[in-house]
Amino acid sequence: MPGWMPTKPAGKAGSRTKARASRDNNTRGQNRPRDMPPRYTTPTSPMFQAVIRMTPPVKLLCKDVWKLYGTGGDTFLDKTPDPSFEQIKAAGLIPAVRKANIEVREGEIFVIMGLSGSGKSTLVRCMSRLIEPTRGALFYDDRDLLKATDKEMIEIRRHKMGMVFQHFALLPHLTVLQNVAFPLTIQGQKRASAEARAHEVIELVGLKGRETYYPRELSGGQQQRVGIARSLADEPELWFLDEPFSALDPLIRREMQDEFLRLQGMLAKTIVFITHDFDEAIRLADRIAIMKDGAVIQVATPEQLVLNPASEYVEEFARHVSRDKVMSVGSVMTPGATGAGDGISAQLKIADVAAQVVEADQPLTVVDDTGLPVGAIGRDAVIGVLIGKRG
Amino acid sequence: MRALSSRPLWVFGALLALTWVLARHGAGWVGAEGWLGDGGLEWAIKYPTAWVIPLKDYVSAAMKWLVEEAHFGLFTFTEFTRAISWAIEQPYELVRALLAEGFMDGPGRRAKQVFPPFSWLTITACVVALGHYARDWVLAAIVGLAFLYLALFGQWESAMITLASVIIAVPIGVVGGLSLGILAYRHPMFDRILKPVLDLMQTIPIFAYLVPILFMFGFGPVSALVATVIYAMPPMVRITTMALKAVSPEIKDFGVMTGCTRAQMTWRILVPSALPSLMVGVNQVIMLSLNMVIIASMIGAGGLGFDVLSALRRLDIGGGFEAGIAIVILAIAVDRLSQAFSERSGHVKPDVPGARWPARHPRATAVLLVMIAAFILGRFLPFFQTYPEEWWLTTGDFWDNSVKYLNINFYDEFEAVKLFFLNYFMLPLKRFFLGIPWPWACLMVVALGYHFGGWRLAAMNAVMTIFIVTTGMWEKAMVTVYLCGSAVVIASAIGIPLGVLAGTNARAGSAIGVVIDTLQTLPSFVYLIPVVMLFRIGDFTAMVAIVAYALVPSVRYAAHGIRSVSPELVEAGVVAGCTRWQLLTRIRLPLALPEVLLGLNQTIMLALSMLVITALVGTRDLGQEVYIALTKADTGRGLVAGFSIAFIAIIADRIILASARSARVRYGLEEAAHG
Numbered sequence A: 001m002p003g004w005m006p007t008k009p010a011g012k013a014g015s016r017t018k019a020r021a022s023r024d025n026n027t028r029g030q031n032r033p034r035d036m037p038p039r040y041t042t043p044t045s046p047m048f049q050a051v052i053r054m055t056p057p058v059k060l061l062c063k064d065v066w067k068l069y070g071t072g073g074d075t076f077l078d079k080t081p082d083p084s085f086e087q088i089k090a091a092g093l094i095p096a097v098r099k100a101n102i103e104v105r106e107g108e109i110f111v112i113m114g115l116s117g118s119g120k121s122t123l124v125r126c127m128s129r130l131i132e133p134t135r136g137a138l139f140y141d142d143r144d145l146l147k148a149t150d151k152e153m154i155e156i157r158r159h160k161m162g163m164v165f166q167h168f169a170l171l172p173h174l175t176v177l178q179n180v181a182f183p184l185t186i187q188g189q190k191r192a193s194a195e196a197r198a199h200e201v202i203e204l205v206g207l208k209g210r211e212t213y214y215p216r217e218l219s220g221g222q223q224q225r226v227g228i229a230r231s232l233a234d235e236p237e238l239w240f241l242d243e244p245f246s247a248l249d250p251l252i253r254r255e256m257q258d259e260f261l262r263l264q265g266m267l268a269k270t271i272v273f274i275t276h277d278f279d280e281a282i283r284l285a286d287r288i289a290i291m292k293d294g295a296v297i298q299v300a301t302p303e304q305l306v307l308n309p310a311s312e313y314v315e316e317f318a319r320h321v322s323r324d325k326v327m328s329v330g331s332v333m334t335p336g337a338t339g340a341g342d343g344i345s346a347q348l349k350i351a352d353v354a355a356q357v358v359e360a361d362q363p364l365t366v367v368d369d370t371g372l373p374v375g376a377i378g379r380d381a382v383i384g385v386l387i388g389k390r391g
Numbered sequence B: 001m002r003a004l005s006s007r008p009l010w011v012f013g014a015l016l017a018l019t020w021v022l023a024r025h026g027a028g029w030v031g032a033e034g035w036l037g038d039g040g041l042e043w044a045i046k047y048p049t050a051w052v053i054p055l056k057d058y059v060s061a062a063m064k065w066l067v068e069e070a071h072f073g074l075f076t077f078t079e080f081t082r083a084i085s086w087a088i089e090q091p092y093e094l095v096r097a098l099l100a101e102g103f104m105d106g107p108g109r110r111a112k113q114v115f116p117p118f119s120w121l122t123i124t125a126c127v128v129a130l131g132h133y134a135r136d137w138v139l140a141a142i143v144g145l146a147f148l149y150l151a152l153f154g155q156w157e158s159a160m161i162t163l164a165s166v167i168i169a170v171p172i173g174v175v176g177g178l179s180l181g182i183l184a185y186r187h188p189m190f191d192r193i194l195k196p197v198l199d200l201m202q203t204i205p206i207f208a209y210l211v212p213i214l215f216m217f218g219f220g221p222v223s224a225l226v227a228t229v230i231y232a233m234p235p236m237v238r239i240t241t242m243a244l245k246a247v248s249p250e251i252k253d254f255g256v257m258t259g260c261t262r263a264q265m266t267w268r269i270l271v272p273s274a275l276p277s278l279m280v281g282v283n284q285v286i287m288l289s290l291n292m293v294i295i296a297s298m299i300g301a302g303g304l305g306f307d308v309l310s311a312l313r314r315l316d317i318g319g320g321f322e323a324g325i326a327i328v329i330l331a332i333a334v335d336r337l338s339q340a341f342s343e344r345s346g347h348v349k350p351d352v353p354g355a356r357w358p359a360r361h362p363r364a365t366a367v368l369l370v371m372i373a374a375f376i377l378g379r380f381l382p383f384f385q386t387y388p389e390e391w392w393l394t395t396g397d398f399w400d401n402s403v404k405y406l407n408i409n410f411y412d413e414f415e416a417v418k419l420f421f422l423n424y425f426m427l428p429l430k431r432f433f434l435g436i437p438w439p440w441a442c443l444m445v446v447a448l449g450y451h452f453g454g455w456r457l458a459a460m461n462a463v464m465t466i467f468i469v470t471t472g473m474w475e476k477a478m479v480t481v482y483l484c485g486s487a488v489v490i491a492s493a494i495g496i497p498l499g500v501l502a503g504t505n506a507r508a509g510s511a512i513g514v515v516i517d518t519l520q521t522l523p524s525f526v527y528l529i530p531v532v533m534l535f536r537i538g539d540f541t542a543m544v545a546i547v548a549y550a551l552v553p554s555v556r557y558a559a560h561g562i563r564s565v566s567p568e569l570v571e572a573g574v575v576a577g578c579t580r581w582q583l584l585t586r587i588r589l590p591l592a593l594p595e596v597l598l599g600l601n602q603t604i605m606l607a608l609s610m611l612v613i614t615a616l617v618g619t620r621d622l623g624q625e626v627y628i629a630l631t632k633a634d635t636g637r638g639l640v641a642g643f644s645i646a647f648i649a650i651i652a653d654r655i656i657l658a659s660a661r662s663a664r665v666r667y668g669l670e671e672a673a674h675g
């Protein structure tokens, strides 16, 4: 099982090949999960060097992206190159995104988290060029997105990008099947092949048997499954999800998160996921960007956010998270020490191993992916995490 | 009135009193010998003919030039209109032949039918099938009965001619409206140009553009179709733009993210998503086309409208009433059908593949069978082709007799009512309006504009009143204002209390709702028939007809305003110990005021548009001016009078809208526009 995603059930290779079968000319189809890096990249970790070596290429790069709503944002930025929040407000403009720098790496789940109105949607709409940034640069695979013509953007969106919307955005006059096949028919595919592919993705999201339903005949969760299936139909490389689960009630939301992780386990897309729910972010993210008032104030793994919040603002979020679910064995073990037992994986969360460690008489050995011992973890360290001592 | 802020209240009162005094005695003063020398201020009461700008002659001359000489390089203007005529005529002739007259061969009156039209049975079967397809057997029965009525009462052929013109006008109106609406949605610039044009189109009475159309296309069904399309299209344009704007932004984003081209975005995302609203527009186009039926017959449409019009001219009450009822029935059938279709759109289940065609389309199969059977049987038994004349039922005598009965037995009562209103309400009002010196009236209108809408509105009002005065329309405009004003007062006096009742009492509300819905489906002319029957021609008749027509919006808006008062506020009133009366007068009515004002606005608009129709019964207002222009095909006269009516409408509209807005701002229901 790939080490980068320890909490997820392993994807069945069979269904992955099936999902991809209809487009074997897809050059990006190399099964990424196997050569993916660990998601765990704490600098203190002994694996740090290895991680550096394996850092995957940047898929999407935002460089100093600004978006100011209101008239005259452009000239304002000419005059005041690096304005503060207050300066922008004083000029009568709305600072939706302020100098955002973000690198989304291939195959990762990159979560953008922030309170309502912090500019998440605006940022992601800039990334997909649904709106033009006021300033800044966007690179997709080293290609300057802002220089792409309308026609090129249509091609890029048809074949490389997919998006899932908060309120599903299903077409009310089409059935589930037609909705899912829609992006393919837009590209001019034959109805038969488009529907064959649609059947595949509908089965993938667990809606088999509902193909002839209309969106209004489905529950919210089911509608969002359709939205997900639809965005996957044309096999995008880059997948945007703007608060996809926010309109769902908590139980369904959790179920959909599991579903989402299961799908990602199979498909390994590059994902930009937006949420205003810190728990959701922690649960899904490989890395999280925290936004406030349009600015990105920290980009880090969930574990780093909890361990080293960049500001009080971040700390406030992190305070209410159960740390044992965030922190991994590797981050609290004593590196280099030796212990008993046949080895606990360094990627496991404290919550998963707490009982085992606490019950043991002595510290237990910790091993890395390859099974080599890298340290040991003892009862004190685990209890420290559980009772919330700073670590 | 608390609605006007308290300080200007007495100012308004004083101005009104001054106006009244001027109107009452002004003529006496200025006419008096020796006052201010020779002619005195006579000119202020009666605008001197020598000062009139002969705008209408210029317009007529321009029109003449357009038709006779204008040349666009490749073709002349006349060739252009002929081409349009031809393009409209072909499909119209086809549909008309299919539905009503059959295909003829041979010259003029000696033409022989070479192929019969669809049998009445076929067409009835067809609408029944459509009714069932669109909703259920109930609807099927309703439309089936409606069409049977047309056959049984001998209105079939006229009704089919009318239906043919609707069938041609509606698609043109819908496609045209949709295209313009989409253009306006895509190009905000175009939207900004289109909006005032649409406003004007909806406020200029239809009559005014009948004249130029007549001039360009000649007397005949094509002119009628063109006028119908122009009349019926504006709401479709508006609804299209609005519906496209209302498509959820997420769906639009989705379209972009899927990589839709512009055409795909429009036709595969926006239009289908907006379909339910668009269907409301289609329904509007259909209803307005039917509304035009009688008016269109003035410039050459045949069918039911022509029957009503000629009956009205002959004062053949029974015949007019029968044809009028037939229009109503046709309108109701078509309205229900189109509404059912609009609610149905989107509910379509994809059909099961595999089954044979007849099994998948039972209704179409049944209609085809009826058609073939009726065609074959109709060759031998005329009954199956045309419903036999001997079997026609008629209620004409009944109506004639009941009107006779009412007129003989209740003549005095009707006369008394009429005289009462004329003497104590209408004539004083008329004297008042005709007595106001025009410079003073202009000043007042401009001042009102300034008070409610600032200098912009004041300037617009000034331009418009000056237009009316300088083209020599002042007196007729004042008759118009008086007629419309008295009708609006009475319509509001009846309509607003009814609306309040409907808004506060659910049971009364649903009953009133049904009546209002029915009133709204009736073509405007139908109101005229019974009133003419009882009160004969004259101002009073015109006013009653206008009231009947213009009542609907005042009820609607008042009811809606009362209903949308927040229940929390009403509860607060109850807790504070208000009586029901206090609840109504202290809480509900003041808060509903903006809506009531909007209703008033709509009432005025409808009243003005009906005013022209009532020229038929001999009023001496701008409407009559247009009507005369129509009979003489005098373009300039018709247009100038038409624009004068439109300007009165626009002035009233802007002032009332502005005051409604200021009321809404005061209650915090809307943000102030500035600051």
Ligand SMILES: Nc1ncnc2c1ncn2[C@@H]1O[C@H](COP(=O)(O)OP(=O)(O)OP(=O)(O)O)[C@@H](O)[C@H]1O
Pocket (backbone or CB within 6 Å): A069, A070, A094, A095, A096, A114, A115, A116, A117, A118, A119, A120, A121, A122, A123, A276
């Ligand atoms: N079209 C627009 N015009 C003007 N201001 C806008 C527009 N869209 C967004 N804003 C403003 O930009 C800021 C950021 O909005 P954005 O929608 O990106 O927030 P968000 O983080 O997605 O919030 P939410 O969680 O509510 O979706 C807000 O202050 C918002 O009011």
Ligand SMILES: [Mg+2]
Pocket (backbone or CB within 6 Å): A120, A121, A122, A243
């Ligand atoms: Mg958002």
